[in-house]
Amino acid sequence: MRVAILDAWSGVAGDMWVGAMLDAGAPMQALREAVRSLQLPGVSIRDEAVMRSSLRGTHFCVDLGGAAEPGAFVPLRTAAHTAVQLPQSQAHEHRRLSDIERIVGKADLPAEVHEKCLAVYRAIAEVEAEAHGTTIDHVHFHEVGAEDTIVDVVCACLATHLLGIERIYANGIAVGSGTVRAAHGILPVPAPATAALLRGIPVRTGGLTGERTTPTGAALLRTLGYAFDEPVALEIEAIGYGAGTRDDPDVPNLLRVMVGELSEPSSETDLCELQCQLDTATGEQVGWLLEALLQRGAVDAFATPVTMKKGRPGLLITVLCDDARKASISDLLLEESTSLGVRQHRVARRVLERWQETRATELGDVVFKVARLPSGQLLARPEDDEVRRLTQQHDIGRAEVLRRLVEKA
Numbered sequence: 001m002r003v004a005i006l007d008a009w010s011g012v013a014g015d016m017w018v019g020a021m022l023d024a025g026a027p028m029q030a031l032r033e034a035v036r037s038l039q040l041p042g043v044s045i046r047d048e049a050v051m052r053s054s055l056r057g058t059h060f061c062v063d064l065g066g067a068a069e070p071g072a073f074v075p076l077r078t079a080a081h082t083a084v085q086l087p088q089s090q091a092h093e094h095r096r097l098s099d100i101e102r103i104v105g106k107a108d109l110p111a112e113v114h115e116k117c118l119a120v121y122r123a124i125a126e127v128e129a130e131a132h133g134t135t136i137d138h139v140h141f142h143e144v145g146a147e148d149t150i151v152d153v154v155c156a157c158l159a160t161h162l163l164g165i166e167r168i169y170a171n172g173i174a175v176g177s178g179t180v181r182a183a184h185g186i187l188p189v190p191a192p193a194t195a196a197l198l199r200g201i202p203v204r205t206g207g208l209t210g211e212r213t214t215p216t217g218a219a220l221l222r223t224l225g226y227a228f229d230e231p232v233a234l235e236i237e238a239i240g241y242g243a244g245t246r247d248d249p250d251v252p253n254l255l256r257v258m259v260g261e262l263s264e265p266s267s268e269t270d271l272c273e274l275q276c277q278l279d280t281a282t283g284e285q286v287g288w289l290l291e292a293l294l295q296r297g298a299v300d301a302f303a304t305p306v307t308m309k310k311g312r313p314g315l316l317i318t319v320l321c322d323d324a325r326k327a328s329i330s331d332l333l334l335e336e337s338t339s340l341g342v343r344q345h346r347v348a349r350r351v352l353e354r355w356q357e358t359r360a361t362e363l364g365d366v367v368f369k370v371a372r373l374p375s376g377q378l379l380a381r382p383e384d385d386e387v388r389r390l391t392q393q394h395d396i397g398r399a400e401v402l403r404r405l406v407e408k409a
Contacts, residue, residue, distance in 0.1 A: 004163070005232055006170040006221075007256040010244065011212025014152025015060045016255035017220055019242030021159035022047050023058040024259050030162055031155045037108035038154065040147050041065075045155065050243050053252040057241035060155070062148035095141050097125045103150060109158060116157040120219045127196035149216055156220055163238075163259055167226040174204045176212035194218045202229045208251065231323045236260040262324055271299060272326045273347045276339035277306065279314035286315060289336055296332055297325040320347070356383070361405055363390050381406070 006012065006020070022028060028047055035045050042065025050059045095103075100121045104114065125136035160168070175190040175198070182191060189211045190198065197218035213221075221228075237260040244253040278286065286303055293301035299320040308314040317337060321329050326344070333342050354371040359380075368380045382405045390401045 001166050001262040002164045003167040003169065003226075003232065003234060003260070003262050004160070004165045005234060005258045006168060007258075008170055008173040008213070010208065010248075010251055010253045010255065011174045011176060011214075012170075012217030012221060012255055013214040013244055014149060014156055014216040014220065015062070016242040016244050017156040017217065018060040018152060018159055019047065019058040020240040020255045020257040021156070021163060021242070022060060022240065023242060024163060024238040024240030024257050026159035026162050031158060034107055034109060034154060034158050035151055037106060038103055038150070039106050040103070040150070043147055043151060045151060050247075052241075052243050052247055052254050053249060055241060055252040055254055057243035057252075057254045059243040059245075060152075062151045064147055097121060097136055097139060097141075100141065100150065104154065107154060109154070110161060113154075113157045113161045116161075116223060117154050120153050120157070120216075120223045123197060123219045123222050124193060124215060127193050130196065131192050152216055153220070157224070160224060165259060167262070168224050169227050169230060169232050170201075170221055170225050171229055172204055173198070173201065173221070173228070174208050174212045176208050176210050177206050178209050178211075180211040190218075191215060197222045201225070208248075210246070227327050230326070233263045233322075233324055234258065234260045235263045269349055269351060271320050271347050271349065272323060273345055274319040274321065274326070274330055274333060275343045276317050276333055276337055276341065277308060277314050278317060278337055278339055279308050279312050281315070281338045285336075285338070286317075289317070289332075292332060292336065293319050293329060296329055297321065298329055320349075363394060363401065363404060366390070366405060 004024075018031070022031075028045075032045060035043060044063045044065070046061050046063065048059050048061065050057060101118060104117050104121075107114065107117075109117070121141075122136065124141070125139045128139040128141075129136045175194065178189050179186050180189055180191060181187075190203075190205075190213060191211065193215040194211075194213055194217075197215065198213070198221070201221060203213070236258050238258075240257045240259075241252075242255040242257070244255075246253050281289070290301045290303060299322070301317070301319045304316040304318065306314050306316045317333065317339070319329055319333070330342050330344070333339060352371040352373065354369060356367055357370055358365050359368050366386050367383045369383055370378055370380045372378055382402070387398060387401050387405075390396075390405075391398050394401070
């Protein structure tokens with residue numbers, strides 16, 4: 001599976017997302033063609049190599065072909081109490097969700113990308129409607145309805161698709177501090193829409209001044225993100241750095257993306273244990289669930305009888321898995337187990353050195369599992385599937401198969 005890891009030590013914004021994907025190899029020409037198909041007069045895009053602090057990155061720029069408003073600034077205070085000034089966005093129309101859908105609907109995009117773009121705006125509309133006590137159809141998009149933001153969203157979704165990324169992990173999402181000027185006046189950082197979009201996502205507050213994760217960046221994370229602050233085993237194929245507009249002397253204002261294939265974890269001793277209790281599932285459901293968990297890649301899965309509150313008999317489902325499969329297995333438990341929640345924690349285990357080997361026996365070649373004890377002694381036993389095969393093949397009982405195999409092992 002092809003995945004991407006976003007390292008957001010300086011936050012996430014739409015232009016940073018696109019810049020990172022371009023820097024990692026997404027084709028700029030495909031983005032230009034998509035933007036032309038939006039039919040937004042005077043709008044064009046370009047990319048440029050820039051330095052942010054001591055690191056190089058790609059800055060994605062949307063040119064609107066019009067003059068910017070005189071800069072309106074919001075004073076912020078750094079740790080040294082020096083003023084920082086941030087320019088206000090360019091003038092734009094206040095569009096509704098139906099306007100965004102009409103514009104994006106014109107674009108020549110793959111169906112999956114088209115749906116992702118609209119999902120990003122629906123996510124924004126939902127939190128804006130909640131904040132202002134209205135419906136998503138009556139929400140007026142201010143900054144996020146601007147033409148440059150529409151282009152950012154379309155290009156972010158398309159560039160991610162063009163790189164073949166199926167799953168996105170994000171780490172260390174910085175949101176910033178202070179205040180920011182918006183259409184609704186001066187707002188705290190993170191802005192209310194940003195904070196609502198990041199609900200349930202781990203973030204880093206304070207430290208950096210100004211707005212570091214924008215509503216657009218938060219909506220992209222909410223819509224395209226798969227997991228956050230989780231270890232991932234990745235074979236890296238490409239790395240990109242997307243630059244934000246500001247240039248801080250202390251921290252590179254960059255979003256890093258690492259793209260590659262999800263790989264198997266290298267450790268057999270560090271695992272995640274997932275647990276949930278069931279008192280409404282039938283025996284058939286539990287049997288199917290344990291088999292499905294193993295098929296989805298669990299290292300082990302088993303059910304233990306327990307007595308639950310009010311004296312009810314129940315089952316404790318325990319699953320051991322690696323980090324790469326934790327989210328998928330947790331989803332399966334919530335979808336199929338009848339439990340309303342799943343607990344998780346890290347576990348360490350000590351395992352014997354073990355391997356498989358094929359041995360010649362009087363019943364033919366048989367696969368044995370072999371393990372080495374701490375003393376150095378070897379233990380061997382036939383795989384259960386092999387025992388089942390031999391009972392059918394030779395029409396003899398299981399005990400007799402084991403006797404013949406173990407005696408010769």
